[in-house]
Amino acid sequence: MTSMTIGKIARLAGVGIETIRFYERTGLIDEPPRRESGYRQYPEETVARLRFIKRAKELGFTLREIKELLELRIDPNTTCEDIRHRAEAKISDIEEKIRTLERMKEALMKFTLACNGRGPISECPILEAMEDENNDASVDADGDTNT
Amino acid sequence: MTSMTIGKIARLAGVGIETIRFYERTGLIDEPPRRESGYRQYPEETVARLRFIKRAKELGFTLREIKELLELRIDPNTTCEDIRHRAEAKISDIEEKIRTLERMKEALMKFTLACNGRGPISECPILEAMEDENNDASVDADGDTNT
DNA sequence: CTTGACTCTGTAGTATGGTACGGGCCTTAT
């Protein structure tokens, strides 16, 4: 069986060495066996696991959620449906973020259209809109966007 | 002229006391004069400024960007156009984020549709898609979404 | 056998936007 150093799996998976050690600390990947010298010796599967993490991150899952997915995956009682639920919940998360961003964009566009780009800032409708306490720039539906 | 304690302007502006001190530390609001006792004494305008910050945040500006807006606002050379450029740039930011989220959503939906919700996880198309190095879950156009 | 690349540990720092806490004065109302 092949086993690789941390640098090698980092290269193969396309992540940094420090990232792998970080994932180990946070329990996303198992502690690998060590050589006598203390060097980590990774089995090939670790590369797949790192790639899984990377892909899940690209799909919008947080490391915490990815950890849960990985735990679900080894639990024999997990069904395909459980996984689908996670995916659907994440789709809802994403949709909510999109809606919030759309509301921000609409508000900004409204202000921007009102601004002809000329004149002093004392009359800038964009600044006025932000200063004015009585306009509906209230966009944060539930206070979670990106921050 | 009226002047208020930190607790009062916090209530009026709808932010926390600690937040105001944090904004002071980071230069978003000026250091106010103090009483003999050391108590901060805020002029009324500070409430408007805090509300401006709040609203700009809701529109998707970061504190750094808000600081820039506030600096632009006091610069006599700033034109309405400068402000409009900021707003337009922010609209572009937001659009980019939306696009990235849409791509994530599409990918997740594709996987989810392929999953009938039955069967063991060993055959779950969602997990398979994430494990497989050769599918196009590559969603991160430029690596900045929400993280 | 040497040298350069690699790996080890532990700690600290990055960015973002705050929040919390402790110990000690200050203010204000009763």
Add this chain to the structure above:
DNA sequence: ATAAGGCCCGTACCATACTACAGAGTCAAG
């Protein structure tokens, strides 16, 4: 006058996902 609440400062902490660095040991090629 006294008690409750407000405010002071400095520091540390929250989540998120890493990244950097120092100082020391290890490995492999030439």
